[in-house]
Every structure is written in C-alpha cells, then in structure tokens.
Amino acid sequence: MAEMLRRAPLSRDRVLHAAVALADEAGIESLSMRNLAQDLGVVPMALYKHVANKDELLDGMIDVVVSEIDPPVPDAGWKDVVRRRILSARQVLRRHPWAPLAIESRNMATPALLAYLDSMVEAFRAGGFSADLAHHVMHAMGSRILGFSQELFDASRNAGRSGTTNPDPPAALPPEVAARFPHLAEIAMAASHDNESVVGQGCDDQFEFEFALDLLLDGIERLHRQGWTSSRRLR
Numbered sequence: 001m002a003e004m005l006r007r008a009p010l011s012r013d014r015v016l017h018a019a020v021a022l023a024d025e026a027g028i029e030s031l032s033m034r035n036l037a038q039d040l041g042v043v044p045m046a047l048y049k050h051v052a053n054k055d056e057l058l059d060g061m062i063d064v065v066v067s068e069i070d071p072p073v074p075d076a077g078w079k080d081v082v083r084r085r086i087l088s089a090r091q092v093l094r095r096h097p098w099a100p101l102a103i104e105s106r107n108m109a110t111p112a113l114l115a116y117l118d119s120m121v122e123a124f125r126a127g128g129f130s131a132d133l134a135h136h137v138m139h140a141m142g143s144r145i146l147g148f149s150q151e152l153f154d155a156s157r158n159a160g161r162s163g164t165t166n167p168d169p170p171a172a173l174p175p176e177v178a179a180r181f182p183h184l185a186e187i188a189m190a191a192s193h194d195n196e197s198v199v200g201q202g203c204d205d206q207f208e209f210e211f212a213l214d215l216l217l218d219g220i221e222r223l224h225r226q227g228w229t230s231s232r233r234l235r
Contacts, residue, residue, distance in 0.1 A: 010042060012050040016060040020096065023061065027162040028098035033057075058102050063112035065099045068092045069147075072119060078127025079217055082120060082145075086213060089116075089147030090206075100148040101161065113146075120145055132229050137220050144213060 018040050023031050033054060037044040051057045070088035072081045093099050109117065117138070124134040143149055178185035 010040065010046060010050070012060070015040070015047055015050045016064050019057055019061050020064050023098040024096055028101050029161045059106065059110045062099065062102055062106070062110045065092060065096050066112040066116050069116060072123060078123050079221060081123045083213065083217060085120065086145060086147060090209060093147045100143070103146065129224055130229065133224060136230060140216060144216070149209065149212070
C-alpha cells in the first residue's frame with residue numbers, strides 16, 4: 001500500500017489516503033506533515049498545495065473514513081437501517097482506531113460526517129418519528145451512532161494514539177482492592193467467567209457495544225410506539 005502511494009501522482013486524494021494509512025499503522029500522535037511527506041517521498045511544502053494545514057488534513061481523513069460506512073439498506077425498517085449502519089460504522093472505526101480521537105478533536109463536523117448524521121435522522125423521520133423525538137434520540141445515541149462510545153478504561157484509545165494493536169490485558173483486582181470494593185470485584189469475576197475461553201482478555205467489546213445499542217434501540221422503539229414527545233417528560 002505504501003509503495004503504491006509513493007508511485008501515484010501527488011493529489012489531495014493521495015495525500016489523505018496516505019495520512020490515513022500512516023495513522024492506522026502508528027497512531028494519530030505519529031501524524032505530522034513532515035512524517036507524511038517522508039512517507040510520500042516528497043518535501044513537506046508539496047503537501048500544502050493540497051491541504052492548507054493539519055486541521056484540514058484531519059478533516060479530510062475523517063471524511064475518507066466516514067465514506068467507508070455502508071449506505072442504508074433500501075426498503076428496510078428504521079430500526080434495521082440504523083442498527084446496520086451503526087455496526088458498519090463500528091467496523092470501519094475498528095479498522096481506523098485513531099478516528100474517534102480525531103472526530104472528538106474537531107470543533108465542527110466535517111461534510112461527510114454531517115451527511116452521515118443527516119441520513120440517520122432521515123431514517124428516523126422516514127420511520128414516522130417526530131422531529132422532537134428524533135432530536136432527543138440523537139442526543140441519547142451520542143457517539144454510539146458514529147460507531148464508538150466512551151467506555152470506561154477503553155484500551156482502544158491507546159491504540160488510536162500510538163498504533164498499538166495488542167494492548168495489555170486488564171489486570172485482575174488485587175485481593176485487598178477486591179475486598180474493599182466487593183461489587184466491582186463481583187462483576188469483574190462475572191466478566192472473566194463470560195470470557196474464560198479467552199483468558200485475560202477482559203470484556204468482549206463488540207458484545208458490550210451491541211448490547212448497549214440494542215437496549216437503546218428497543219427503548220427508542222417503545223417511545224415511538226407510545227407517541228412520546230418532550231412535552232410529556234417523566235418528572
């Protein structure tokens with residue numbers, strides 16, 4: 001891949017795809033105009049003909065990643081459309097673990113990201129949701145609608161920064177800590193039993209993501225059927 005990028009004529013598309021490849025390999029913290037130019041076999045100034053600065057580079061990289069998300073399934077119900085696209089987004093972001101960090105660092109959403117979010121709202125509206133309910137649903141989904149979530153003690157954050165693909169497994173709670181915090185120790189033990197076929201791997205991140213996603217979608221479906229509006233908030 002790197003060799004193909006070096007041979008291709010320099011263009012904005014080539015610059016962005018090379019930057020994505022560099023971040024995939026070594027993490028977002030490795031990304032600099034100098035390192036990118038070195039990977040492409042050009043002088044750093046040559047890059048500025050295609051991207052004005054690093055902020056524009058990051059925005060373009062995000063749009064490259066978002067473009068990999070599967071389009072909506074035609075003639076499917078809103079729940080199926082939303083679930084499939086979110087899980088597609090998650091697979092894309094797992095290929096590019098730096099992307100959530102880049103998305104969170106931006107002050108404004110990029111054009112491709114806005115188009116993706118707009119299409120998700122469209123799916124809710126096509127399913128009969130009011131604009132009011134769709135608004136609150138988007139808040140509830142948060143970053144999960146983009147395929148990632150801010151989990152507690154998320155090791156993938158380090159992978160996105162440094163490019164590390166095999167983070168150390170979570171350490172067991174020391175006996176004195178387990179004795180002091182018995183409820184945390186109890187669920188940690190339950191997690192280890194759930195994953196005893198993969199010793200030391202901790203929680204199954206994909207399972208946990210889908211579990212929470214399905215809880216949200218089921219709850220959203222229930223509110224939709226009830227004709228929920230923000231004027232009928234629970235007190």
